[in-house]
Amino acid sequence: MLHALRQAKAQATATVAARVGIGGPVGSGKTALIEALIPVLQRRGVDFAVVTNDLVTKEDAERLRRSGLIDPDRVSAVEAGACPHTVIREDPTLNIAAGDELEARFPGVELILFESGGDNLASTFSLDLVDWWIFVIDVAGGDDIPRKRGPGLLRCDLLVVNKIDLAPHVGVDLDRMLADARQVRGGKPVIATNLKAGTGVEAVADAISAAVLFRI
């Protein structure tokens, strides 16, 4: 009896994919992070799919589909009705439905990444939609960004500070920016990345695996 129950529970959980959000300002590197994560997740044998929330048509979805990195059918696009905030927070139902639809089409899927259309530092993901979420900022936005304490930056489960290669070119003191970020986040994780070179991508994949896939 107990065994049957456990089995039923295992089956029920096996059909439900972990849902991870990737938010942050436009141009910070959200799509680049997904592009960098794809081969790492594939190498680790993770069965995953992606939902993009483009502000304008299906730009990001098409970019991922054409990348040749992932089966194009595993990328779904949700148009955000000019409201990138709303579609991940006040009304996440389009995204929830897109995730359900991917789960139905790919029964083994364990992880679904949701890329936000991107807007300002105030954007956060509804916990109805995702189990865990990443916020991506970049150094070119300025080293005072952490001190502005936007809800996105404070509340996310993982903060990614991207484009560290650009720090010397934009006059940003990277160590100080990272220290400020860790301080305002009360010690919650911060990872520095250079997605052009792949720096930090394994660490982001480790964080996702540990948080929602329960693999270390």
Next chain:
Amino acid sequence: MLPLLRAIWQADAAFPSGAFAFSYGIEGALALRPDMSLGEFERLCAAVLQQRWASYDRIALQRAFRAGRDLDALAAVDREIEASTMIEALRAGSRRNGASFLAAHARLGQPLALKLRAQVKAGDCLGHIAVMQGAIWAALQLDEQHAALCSAYTVASGLITAAVRLGAVGALQGQSVLQALLPLIDALVATPLDDDAELESFIPILDIAAARHVHAELRLFAN
């Protein structure tokens, strides 16, 4: 008062149902006529209510409302919508909005929503928004007339919100249009509906705009 309160709950734009992402063809129409005046915009909204909502969505909504929990009857109305909506963008938009609406009610644990979601998943039902609203609102014990008001009101307020977000009308200009549309909604809902009324919808500018919208390079709304 409870049935009325339930209708207000469902008509509230704060209820997450995906509706905000659909422009009912307005985005395409504004692209065709970027200099549309407020008066023309109001007439276009009235045309949507009269020529699409009243003769199409409302009929599907009422049939679904009366079908209640009869899944076969609901699937039949659903297939009729699919067959009689000529424009692919509107057909796909209606299905996606229906899926979001169902996702919301399924998450809230509504038993019929869970069943319908399984049907859509299995391909036994397509899940058009008007049919899902009719079925779920009956299950939530809204009054039939309130359900019709709720449906027409959400279409009207959706048109206006879309136009405001596209920058075509101001937030208060939009509300003046919505206020002017209320008597029309009232009159449309008060008109009795024949049991054998056929689904009909034809608004040339919106149909053409929606058809062109599919190919638009730059668009914010799903339809």
